[in-house]
Every structure is written in C-alpha cells, then in structure tokens.
Amino acid sequence: MKITVEVSPDITYKSPGKFEETRFEKIHNEIFKNSAEASVIVAREIAQLIQAKQAKNKPCVLGLATGSSPIKVYEELVRMHKEEGLSFSNVVTFNLDEYYPMSKENNQSYFYFMHQHLFNHIDIDPENVNIPDGTVPFEDLNQYCIDYEMKIKNAGGLDFQLLGIGRTGHVGFNEPGSHINSGTRIITLDHITRVDASFDFNGIDFVPKRAVTMGVSTILRSKRIVLMAWGQNKAEIIKRTIQGEISSEIPATFLQNHSNTTFVLDQSAASELTRNKTPWLVGECLWTPELKSKAIVWLCQKTNQSILKLTDRDYNNNGMSDLLASGGSAYDLNINMFNVLQHTITGWPGGKPNTDDSNRPERANPAKKRVILFSPHPDDDVISMGGTFSKLIKQGHEVHVVYQTSGNIAVTDDEALKFAEVCNDFVGEDESKINFQAVIDFLKNKSEDQIDSVEVRKLKGLIRRRESYAAVRYIGLKDENTHFLDLPFYETGQVKKNPIGEEDIAIVADIIEKIKPHQVFAAGDLADPHGTHEVCLNAIFAALKRLKSKPYMRDCWLWLYRGAWHEWDLHEIDMAVPLSPDEVMLKRHAILYHQSQKDRVMFQGNDSREFWVRAEDRNKHTAKLYDELGLAEYEAIEAFKRFTY
Template identity: 55%
Template sequence: MLTESLPMSHNCAVDGVEKIPCRVFCHASDASRAIAGQIAALIRGRAGEGRTCVLGLATGSTPTGVYDELVRMHREEGLSFQNVVTFNLDEYFPIRPEELQSYVRFMREHLFDHVDIKPENAHVPDGTVSGESVADYCRRYEEMIEDAGGIDLQLLGIGRTGHIGFNEPGSGRSSRTRLITLDRVTRRDAASDFFGEENVPARAITMGVGTILAARQLVLMAWGEGKASIIAQAVEGEISTHVAASFLQEHPNAQIVMDEAAAEHLTRRREPWALGPVDWDDTMIRKAVIWLAKKLDKPLLKLTSEDYNEEGLQDLLANCGPVDSLNLRVFRHLQGTITGWPAGKPDHAKQPGDRSQPGDHIFPKRVLIFSPHPDDDVISMGGTLIRLVDQGHELHVAYQTSGNIAVFDDDAIRFSEFVGEFNRRFGVDPERTAQLEAHVDEFLKQKSPGQVDSEEVQFIKGVIRRTEARAATRCCGVPAERLHFMDMPFYETGRVRKKPLGEEDIRITVDLLREIRPHQVYAAGDLSDPHGTHRTCLAAVLRACKEVENDDWFEDCQVWLYRGAWQEWGPHQIEVAVPLSPQELLRKRVAIFKHESQKDRALFPGPDPREFWQRAEDRNHGTAQLYDKLGLAEYEGIEGFVRWKGEML
C-alpha cells in the first residue's frame, strides 16, 4: 500500500553514498508529525481491511513527539488503536514496571494510557522475570511476535554506539531477543534517568538485530547534533557489528528520518558539492570556502584557483569567482561578524565606516537573557554577559527552570543543616526547624535511586540553584532585582522526564517579555542538550516572541541564539562573534565556579566527562583558534551567536 511508506523527497537517497534512504526535516517536530501520519495511515488501512496492525515501538526522548501526535490524532481525529498490537524493543533488567525508569511506565505515560489500545495487546519485555527463566521468556517473546503475524512497522532510535534497541557493538545480524550486558557508553547516557551511572542496571532485555530486520518496515529517528556522527557511520559506512544500525542497509524497506542537525555529517550536508550542482547562496558559499581552508589548513586569503579545482569546487569558482574576490568575500563576512559591542556602540564610540546595525540608535539597551537552567547564562555566554554589563546596558537574566533535580542529595542535607543551625541560633520556630531537618534526613536516607524528591527537598534544591545563580551574576555586576526565576511548570515534575510545554509556560514567558520590553533577547539555541530541556525552553521563547511580535516595542527587538555546553555554531553560521580577552575568560570562569553544586562533578554531566567550565573554555578557545587559522585577528576566546529569523521549531 502506498500509504504505508513515508513520501520520499527528491533528495531522499544519494546514490553511491547513502546506503539507507534518508529524509531530512527542518525540525524534529515536523519529522515526528510525518512519522505519526505514516503510522496512522497504516493503522487505518489495516482497520479498513479488517486486519491487525502490529507496531514495534521504541522509548527514550526521540519518539515522544511521535507519541504526542498519535495521542492528539486519537483525541481530535478519532484514530483508534483497537486493532493495534505493539511490541517494545527493550527493557532494563532487572526492573519493576512501576519504577520511574521502567519502559512499561514510559509507554503508559506517553501512549498506552491515552489511547484505546487493549491492554493485552501492548507488550513490553518483562524486567521482573528471574535470571533462570529469562532465556525461555525471550524465546516466548519471539513467538508472540510471530503469532501476531510479524511486525508491520518498527520504530527505532539510535544510541551513540550505533545501537538499535540495546544491540550494543558486537551484536550480530542474526541475533534474536535476549539478555544483554549494556555498554559503558550506553549506561553513561542513561545515568541522568537513574540519577547516577552507578544506579543504571548493567543488563537489559532487547530484541535482536535479526528480530528488528524481520519487520516489514523500519523507521529510524534521530534528532540533534549529538547523533550526527553515528548517523553518518550507519548510512554511509560499511555494514559492521560495531554499528548495529548499519544493518538497516540490508533491509528493503528501511528509512532514516532526521532533523537537519542530525544530518549535518552526511555528505549531502557536509560536502554537498561533492554530489553534484548546488545552489550557491551566501551560506553555502561560506560553508564551502571555510571547509576548503580548514581541509588545506590555509588562511582564507591564501586559497588559490588550484585549491578550488583540485578539491572539487570548480563549480563554485566558475560561478562565484574570481578566486581573490571569492576569498575576500568570505573573509570580509567573517571579519564583519567580530564585534566588541554586542548591543551596539554609544554615539561617542562610533567611528566613520562602522557597520550600521538595526537598533543602533538605542543606547543603552534593555537586554534579556533566557537561561534554561540556572547556570546556562554564564556557561554559554558569560563573556558576552560581562561585556554587556560593563558597557552599561540594563541586563536581565530569566532562569526558565529551577534546575532542582540536578542537585546531589548531600547538598540538600548540608543546606538543611545550615538552616537548622541558623534558626536555632536566632530562635526561629525551633519545632518546625527540627521537623524539617528530620524529614530531609530521614527521606534522603531511605530514598531509592531515581525516586522523586519530596516537596521540601525539591524546594531546598531549588533554593541552592537560585543562590548559586545570584552569586554568579553578582560577580558579573547584575543586580539581584534583574534576575527572574520563572520556574516554568513543564519542568517541575521532580523527574528527568518533563511534562509537555503548556500554555502556562508560554504565558509566563510572554508576561516577562512585555514587562521588560527588551531591545535584545538571547536564548539557548542548543538542541544537543541530552535531556531536552533546552529544546523545550527555546520553543517557549520562540512561541512567546511570535505572540508579541505585533507589540510596538518588538519592532526594535532582536533575538539572538547562543549555544550551550555541548556544541558551537559553525563558522559559516555565526553572525555575531564576540571576542574575549584572557581577563574576561577568567571572569567567566569565576562566575561558573559560583555554581558549586555543578562543580567538580555534575549530577547530569551528559556524555562529556569534562566540567562545564572546561567545556565552555575549550569551545571559546576553539572558535578563536579557528578564526585565527582562517586569517583573522587572534583572540583568547570567541562566543558566537546567530540571529533568530522568525522560524519555529
């Protein structure tokens, strides 16, 4: 049936390079809706024929957008799951179904409890079977799939090791459902869900590669820059047991659906000119010329005609040359991005020939920085923040979430003891003080891994993050009255998994924008955040900006996107590059150090073992060194920004 496959775009497969059909969407939300539409068409088609639809399902943050859309279609469009049978890919072992990290619980919360699927038709591997009977159970799981008629469509995510399901490196093509030991990288990636790598189960039950390949259709999803490298290996590399996802190359009806960030390392995105003619717009020209300079380790202005021709850029040179003009065009663009005045200059500092920018007539400006967590402001753009304050602008920082789940229990105990000592010294409600100390001590001693904190403990952890944010911005010169703690409701679950972005989140953001009426807004455009909070916070800011775009003050407002601790903008993307001196980088480091609960060892470090200040400095040094190698001025560090142009996630 035609309706059983995603429509292929004209660039869906690149012959000879991409060995799995790929479809790239601007945003993960668009891709999720397309996949949900495919699944809905399959369900309805099977129902119309009086047949069962058998779906293989995945867990994790990647498919949640698909499940959200399926739930919406059930509620608003009458999509029924009465004829649907599901089999999930995997489950941790051992684990009880009611535990927070259980995939049984995940599926109930994200899909099963919100649609009309029959409970007996929803299958998730059982993490409670005994070790002696797990092999027999896995054989029965295979038999249940076979008895249901086989899987019609299997949803897949991909791990950093290239695993599909929990088929770690070394999993063979013929492997079936079994108990497997998890790779160290996989356990580290799951650490945030379990509040520490030491709490992650060492094993899991997973469908095998052979089980997955037996499905009639395979749809693998990937979002964000963090998946770009492994996607390129799976799609363009050789089939290997080291990258289980590469076995999809052998499937007759497999496809990979991704957002632009996850596609960035594919040849079609990394070097599209190697595949055929391209549209040489300004961005593509910059990307190609900078790519050439980096590949040859040459400054931009030293590139020659021979360099372009020998590296496959003859078409660029022929259409946009001569070579000196082409080199100078890109050089001048990069040179023009560098500014020590990120919010514009006062009249007395302006020089003849200064490039005019929108809003240059306003000085000083009201500047609003949105920080997803209480430390992203100084980690991601601390140098620019310091520069803006020093230059006299009215700077506000809005902390979108409390960040309370990212605090160790020991810190909560320490702070409750501090409150107790203080209250006893000054005779403040001794009975209530004793009750609080006893509750915190008893609760945290008996707390199981991953258990949601009590309201009192959550509050204490939130206060810890607030006081650290105040200390960090205080040393940057930001008055306390210009800090705004939004505590957006979507975050306040006490768990790593959050609620969907809601209207109350948008209203809070809109109200703050209208209160401050900023001339500049900075928001985190880092979609590689492994926990998804940055993506949700950015969506809130952009939706709020759309809502206020007709306000009179917004005409003079610019929205800039910064990157977080995981990724930096590419040099061809950067529109404003703020150079940092050694002293400014040191001040930035001091501000980051004020976040003591995240120092030395953060509770949720993500896949990068470095401390946040090290990631930030290495990123700033790296951007500066790249500008230097391209032939521009040498700086100690650079923070890059891209202007929001009105597109939505």
C-alpha cells in the same frame, strides 16, 4: 517533504530505492525541519497501516520503541484516537527492550513509559501488549526470550517496526558486537549507553547494566522499518550508519540489508550527511551566501590554509569549480569571505556608540540598550556568555538576567542534605520557612525512583538561586536586575518535564513586556540532552510571536548563544565577541560560584569535563579557528547567531 514509501491498499510496500542526490548513502532517508513535523508523518503511516488491516479484518502487528525519539509519534497517535476515532482494537504490539532487572512499577521502566505515553490513552486490548519482562528470574531468561520470539512469529511477524538509535549505533539494545543473526536475548549495556541514560536515573550509578532486547535478526524480519533520530548528538552515528560499511561495531548498519527501511531525521541529526555538510561534493549547488561561507571555511580547514591563501586550484580540486566560475577568481572569493568573517568580530556586543555600524553585527543606537539574557538553567548565562555578559554591563547597558527554570533536579541529594543539615543546626525548624528536619529525613530514606518532595525541591532550587546571585554579583549585575521565572513545565520533580503550556508562555511574555528590551539573548543549544533548552527556547519564540505587534518589538533583536554541549560552526556566526585573558578568568570564576554543579554534575552528557573547562576550551577553540583563517588572534571568543522571528 513526504516519505516516499507508500502503503498500498493490500499492504505491500514499495522499496524506497536510491535517489540521485544521495549517491553516498546506502539507506533511504527523509529530512524534516523538526521532530514534531516528522513525527506526525510517521504517525500517519502507522495509522494508515492499522486502518488498512482493519478493512481486511486482520491484526496489525507493531514493533515499538521507547526513549525520547518516538514520544511525539505516540502523542499524535493518541490525538488521532481521541479526535479522529482511530481504533487500536486490532493492534498487537511488541516492544523492543526493557532494562534488567526492572520492575513494571518503576517509573524508569519501559513498561511504565509505554503505558504513560500510549497504552493508557487508547483502546488497545491489554492482552495484545507485549513488553519484555525485567522481573523474570535469570535462570528462566533463555526460555523467556525464545518464547518472546515465538510469540512474534505466531502473531504473523512484525508489520511495522519503529526504531530509535543510540550513539553507539544500537537499535533496540543491540550494542556493538551484536551479530546479524542475533535473536531476543539478555545483553550487557555499553558504557556510552548507560551514560546517555544517566540523566533519567539521576546518575549512572543507578542505571541497570543489562537489558532484554529483540535481536538484529528479529528486527530485520519486519516488513517495514522506520528509524527516527533527532538532534545534533545523533548526527555522527547517523552518518556512519547511512554512509559507512556494514559492521557489527555499528549494529544499525545491518539495516542497509533491509529493502523497506526509511530513516526519518530532523535537520540537526542529518547535518553530517555529505549532501548536507559538503553538498558541493555531491553535485551542483545553489550558492547562497551562507553556503559560500560554509564551503570556504571547510576548504580552509581541509587544505590547512588561511582564507587569503586559497588558490583557483584549491577550489577546482575540491568540488567548487562552479563556485569559482561564478565568483570570478579565488582572490575575489577570498577577500569577500575574509570581510564577512572580519565584520562578525566586535568588542561591543551592545553596539558601539557614535560609530558607523554598517559593517558591525549590532546597531550603534540606542547607545544604552535594555538587554534580557534568558538562561534556561541557573548557570547557562555565565557558562555560555559570561564574558559578553560582563562587557554589556561595563559598557553601560541595562542588563537583566532571567532564569527560566529553578534547576532543582540538577542538585544532588548529598548537596541538598549538606545544606539542610547546616541550616537545621543554625536556625532550627521553628524559625525556618523550610522544615529542614523533614528534608533530612526524606533524603536519608529516599528510594532510587522516588520523586523529591516539594520541600526538597524548594531547597534545591534555593541552592541554585543563591549560587546565581553570587555569580552575577561577581560580574557586576545588581540584584534587582536578576529574575527567576520558575516556569511551571519544569517543576515535576523528575527529569521528564510537562509539555510547555500557556502559563509558561505568559510568564515569559510578561517579563519581556515589563523590560521592553532592545536585545534578547537566548540559548539556541538544541543539543541539550534532556530538552530543557529546547522547551525554554520555544517558550521565548511563542512569547515573541505574541508580542510582535508591540511598538518596542520593532527595535528588538534576538541573539542565540550555544550552551555547554555544542558551538556554532564558523559559517553560522553573526557576532563574535573576543575575550581577553582577564575576561576569560572572570568568566571562570563566575562559573565556579555554581558550586553544586562543579564536582558532581548530574547531567554531564557525553563530556566528562567540568562545565567551566568545556566553556573555556570551546571559546579558545573558536578563537583559534578565526586565527587559522587569517584573522586576528584572540585569547577566546564567544559566538552568537542572530535569529529573525
């Protein structure tokens, strides 16, 4: 799919306008399979604009954003500079915002971010780089902001403004309540914004409470605006921005007033839009089996009825008359859907031996399977599928748990200091492989933005490793079936990780080659706020692709579970594993062995509940949804989706 807005030779922009299938929508948007594909398209539009301006011997004035959304755009622009000769000699940039107070040297500053991801790698004139200064004395800020506005105006205004969006609906740091006529100014950050930033700062206590930001009116004066959003956690605010009424409570809705704006989204960020979530309310649909399942589950929830109680009138009154016509009758549609959902339920996640498996989610043979459970962090295994994990062991399968990263950055300094002091008192530094006194001295004198030393990271990794051993021993797994990969991409000592590399993929491929599994379970939770789940999953995909020609891979099925952040929708579930009350309690206790993650979770996300509570509530909610649709009532259910690679 291509962005419909084109850059003409004289840099006049065509208005995106509306298009028929988005009659609910008030802002033009394009949806891509993933953020990488979309980012390349955005980078090409920026490059085309730069080159068109160069042909006219004119400067190209870009408004730039920070955060995770534009990173791949900047990577592509750097690639185009190095490999295709794209020059930035005529480019003038103005960044949207900066934390306040914030020094340029701080690795959490947007000055540091922009130079790390873009400016240090291209031929832009440093004099043409403008980023709000987080060190300006407070009493001088008002004049500084006026001067920043004038500098944009004197440069000819913004030719192109790149935006992300926060869960509060902020663009730049224009938080709820921002006025449409607001200019560059200092602003107090919303609590949700600070929570979302807390994993970058190793805790909310270290996130600045204020920032300097371009105003709404400054952004709206841009000739062209592209807003990017990736991931499930942006889906709800994207829907409210694109389909809702203009309101200062969601500042991004002011973009409805701009005639040349495009939202560039991945499928997850666009998932709540009406044309994606309930397309039968928009127009005629191609009724695939998955869409039928999605629609009927939605209809049950909307009418508050079980599947077998739906009537012809229910279908006709809710935009599904064409589905009803093609299905023959409500009864036929209902009974088929009931059977589909019923066939997802199994207490035998590894397959039930000596049984007809034609209507079961897993194969009966081989009766005893080799299973790999990949866990991105050293607790995702028990949080996401602790009950299924236990069943697989009890039912005699050869189960291996594989922890892909050390998880060391999720251990607080206080927790590490406690362990170091205990170890130092007990063994002394001469007998220890870690110099615990050096660790103690480092942690007691560590500055806010200082990266952990190698020894501190080693200790934090060992804390999580030993917690993992304790948790899986409780479930019943043998120590020799527990593996720690410590993938290199993760070991940076900070939240920002390295890109996935050949070494990471090779390590994952080696463990798969060694075990030759019949089943692989992996985290398919791409809503993980700091991206480790996505990188770990991509490493598994790359390894499976590399090994695909191996004979044993013909018998290997990949099952995806969701982590602590999100659950599969009912229509997406291919295997639902019921848990008894005793199994729910077993899972809870296994999670609680991860003591370093219990009381002070460093990467909490937008949910204040502890991980064991989230997991339990989610599993019970899934069981409740099955019950409300008219299926058997269970205490809890863990859900999985089969992925064909």
